[in-house]
Amino acid sequence: MFDTLTEKLSETFRKITGRGVLTESDVRQAMRQVRRALLEADVNFRVAKDFIDRVTEKAVGERVLKSIDPGSQVIKIVNDGIVDLLGTEPSPPDLSGTPPIVYLLVGLQGSGKTTTAARLAWWLQKNRGRRVMLAACDLQRPAAVDQLEKVARDADAGFYALRDTTDPVAVLGGALDEAKLRGYDLVIADTAGRLHVDDALMEELERVSGAADPRETLLVLDGLSGQDAVTVAEEFQKRIGFTGAVITKMDGDSRGGAALSFRAVTGKPIRFIGTGEKVDGLEAMDPRRLAGRILGMGDVVGLVERAQEAFDMDEAVKLEKKLVSNTFTLDDFARELGRIRKLGSLSDLLGMLPKGMRPQGVEVDESQFTRMSAIIGSMTMREKLHPEIINGSRRKRIAMGSGTSVSDVNRLLREFGTMKKMMKRVKAGRGTGLQGLFR
Secondary structure, eight states: OOHHHHHHHHHHHHTTTTOSOOOHHHHHHHHHHHHHHHHHTTOOHHHHHHHHHHHHHHHTSHHHHTSSSHHHHHHHHHHHHHHHHHTSSOOOOOOOSSSSEEEEEEOOTTSOHHHHHHHHHHHHHHHHOOOEEEEEEOOSSTTHHHHHHHHHHHTTOEEEOOTTOOOHHHHHHHHHHHHHHHTOSEEEEEEOOOSSOOHHHHHHHHHHHHHHOOSEEEEEEEGGGTHHHHHHHHHHHHHTOOSEEEEEOTTSSOOSHHHHHHHHHHOOOEEEEEOSSSTTOEEEOOHHHHHHHHTTOOOHHHHHHHHHHHOOHHHHHHHHHHHHHTOOOHHHHHHHHHHHHHTOOHHHHHHTSOGGGSOTTOOOOTHHHHHHHHHHHTSOHHHHHOGGGOOHHHHHHHHHHHTOOHHHHHHHHHHHHHHHHHHHHHHHTTTSGGGGGGO
16 A cells, blocks of 8 residues: 555655754755655645645744754654645544434446445444445446345345346335334445446436435545546536545555545545455544555554454463464464454555564565465365374375465475474473573
């Protein structure tokens, strides 16, 4: 997320940090480089210009230039400016009103509305304790109803559709009746999109919105589309209006322009950021934490929150006992891999660390986790518990069953064996500090 922008800003700030004296010329030169980085990230031209004007005015002040560490003061001013650009404080979704309330998801085709509907349902159920139903109001795109039904199951949310109608208003009306009957708190309507903004799309959305009186109308924008996403937002704002946005695909090759420009152009908050491919890939947008990630300061708070969600105290105690007693098996290893993968992609997790803490030159191979899980999944329980019995013929069978090679199986067993030896050394070294590791 924001990798290219972060790298360019970090390079700029390296030139002004650690210096006892900065001149006004030094600051203005740095701000020109920041402006160039923002424009290359596809930030709206007017937004970038106004941002640089405000930040430069503060950064060339006498108080900053004559401070003990002027470089750090300039970085703080830029950080505060980005926070202001993103909205200063988190802007959570509105859950007030008599249930069932309605959230309407709108946007162009391909922006990720259907996936976002499931992710939003998951987030509301897990973090706000609401019972959520998804309503299939996209009756234009082939298989849209089937796709929504599948992701609703993934999110453990309710689902409603009328497969014999072409009227999305009828679908939403039926969904609300069903939600009242079955005690749902909230209905999320997944509406149709187009490849571009047109009258037919807006007329349909106006009818659905008029019938639903939605508590939130969330505009779903593709983060990969950069400044084009902001242009789309302006069109939707003029034609139908919305209460906030969800920026999707922010873990891809997104340059960040949409997220950094959106609030300044529309005056509306970004409610959520969408990342990854799983149903839990939705983050409530926090301007301060996101600014930290953009400037390479990381989001350690967010990383800890993810770890806490996947952490189970009872399981942790059991794992500690197995490690100490050296009874940790391949079956245990497979379960731990699953827990790690629940945290999200390794690339995303590394991106949440401050830049100085990230391992340099590390190539993250996400497929390695898949291979390891597949290899262990192709073993019998006896083989998982006693890997020493895995001879040549068993290795061939495991490789064939997991779609990997014998060398992949050998590598996993070798690395697991090395880990077990280390555990023995740790156990033997208890009471003598770390010396046992180096015997």
